[in-house]
Amino acid sequence: MKRSLFQKYFACVLVFILAMGIVQVPAKANTFDVNAKAAILVDAETGKILYEKNSEAALGIASMTKMMTEYLLLEAVKEGKVTWDQEYTVSPELSKMSHDEGLSNVYLRVEGKYKVEDLYAAMAIESANAATIAIAEIVAGTEANFVQQMNDKAKELGFQKYKFVNSTGLNNRDLVKHNFPVVGGEEEENVMSARDVATLAYYLIKEFPEVLETSSIPEKKFAEGTEDEFLMDNWNWMIEGYAQVAEDYPNYQQFVYDGVDGLKTGSTDFAGYCFTGTAVKNDQRFITVVMNTSSQGERFIETRKILDYAFNNFAKEEIVSKDYQVKGYKSLPVIKGKEDQVKIQTKDSISLVLQGGEKENFQPVLTLDKDKLNEDGELTAPIKKGDKVGTLTIESKDEQAIQFLNAAGQKSVTVDVVAASDVEKANWFVLMMRGIGGFFGDIWGSVSSTVKGWF
Structure with a gap:
């Protein structure tokens, strides 16, 4: 009987303690997560990291590689080494590669001449691989030289986990089968960490904001008005304004996100489906990276999740x-x-x-x-x-x-x-009087201390 009363009493006390919060249940951890092997969210203005998942791991980046090719081209144009109306003559090997139906491309004719501006648009919008190699050769003379520039620039920008073996993001085997010499092994691909990819996007937007004018174009005609005219579709389905894509993929509208204006998709068997995105609303821009998602659509779904998290939870505040x-x-x-x-x-x-x-x-x-x-x-x-x-x-x-x-x-x-204000130097007389005052002040202080010591 006494035990029963004691148990009831103890139970009542425990309930009271819990109710008063003396014993606290641990708070639930932040459940926000991204269904990707690696991901990161950063403030585009300062580069402050707001969310990251496995962001230091070196993973395949596929055609997100082309952001580095864009950077080096835009840098060369800025420095006057390349001009937008400069023409490039297509070799038989590159023309053959441009007709490979298994790769993203725009068709390039043998001995055809194409402006840098058109090749750049083909790379940025259609993710055209042969056009990208053409740009690498324009900037550096050869693909191998360009790859060296890519790795040098990565080091200069402070990347930590990276390796570039080609300008496109393809597996080297796709270059070997078209008789292109490769850097590294015949089965190698470019790798970077999500953090380094975000850093590349950060510098690209900071130093060359005009890149967003091209990356935000949903559709554009390549070499318009010539026999090589080709309607290019942007692989980034988060931007508004498609016509052709809407016919082939009527559900693409589910991926559209207000404010998205870039930046670059990528996919290979090794890298999975990747996407570096950026969006701006109310003067606030974020950069996102998702790597190795399982499908074309999932990379956009997960990016939407990150952007919703960013715009709903973060805002710029004055601290000081x-x-x-x-x-x-x-x-x-x-x-x-x-x-x-x-x-x-x-x-x-x-x-x-x-x-x-x-x-x-x-x-x-x-x-x-x-x-x-x-x-x-x-x-x-x-x-x-x-x-x-x-x-x-x-x-x-x-x-x-x-x-x-x-x-x-x-x-x-x-x-x-x-x-907060000027302080003029005092003249010699004032300084002298201060010195005299200080001298006698010290004497008086010593006398005063001595006298106090007598009592």
Whole structure:
């Protein structure tokens, strides 16, 4: 009987404890996931990583490779090494490859002459492989030379997990069967990590935003007005405006996503179905990468999932305002000046893409420039308004580093701290009187201390 009463009493106490929250049930973990072997979501402005899954693994990238070919071509055009109206003459081998029905292509005639601008559109929209090799030869002379440039550029941009063996993203066997010399093994393909793919997309959009003007075109005629005219369809079904595709694939509309204007699809047996996407709404742009999904449609479905997650959960917020003053460091002492201190403040504001409520997790951290201060932590007059005296950055309160694609991202959360006003140097008379005052002040201090010691 006593045991029964004790059990009832214990049960009541346990219920009360649970109700009061003294014993807490662990919160459910974030269940957001992407059905792909690797994926990543980043803020296109700063490169801040907002979501990642297996993003460091080197995987096949298929025709997403062509983003690097685009980058090198656009760079060559910018530097004046290549012009858009420059013509390329097609070899018999390349013409034969362009007629391979098993590969994405536009037809190129033997000895046909094609402008760089048309070949670029064919590569970016139709993912035309023979046109891509033509561009590689235009930029570097040979495919092998171009592949070296690709790997050199990858190193320069700070990629970590990558290897380029061709300009197209095909398996090397597809080049060998058309008698093209290959770099590396005859069964090799290009590989990159999702993080490196996102970094490539980040730089491509940052440095050559005009790439989006082409990547957002749903359909375009290749070599329009010539005997080689060919209607190209963009493999990115998330953009609006198809006509031909709508006839062949009436369900493509389910993949369309408002704001998507790029960037590049890819698929091989080795790589699976991949997609680097980008979308903009309300001046906020995100970059997404999904790798090794199981079907043509799934890569777009999973990208939609990521973009919904991004636009529904993240927004740009100001964390530190312009002219912000750090508590406890609103001014610095000044020597040899008409004033003995000067206010200091941030030169610019700091904003970052955050989830709701995440702003409270960050704190400002001030770093003063030791070269500007004497051993007593004082500035020396004269001081000009706007003179840099240090930097301020934001850090996570839980000591978890804010993850960016590159070092440039870290700079986006760091601003200069400057003097808020001028401090003129005091004239010789004022400095002399201060010196005299200090001298007698020290004597008086010593006398005062001595006298106090007598009592």
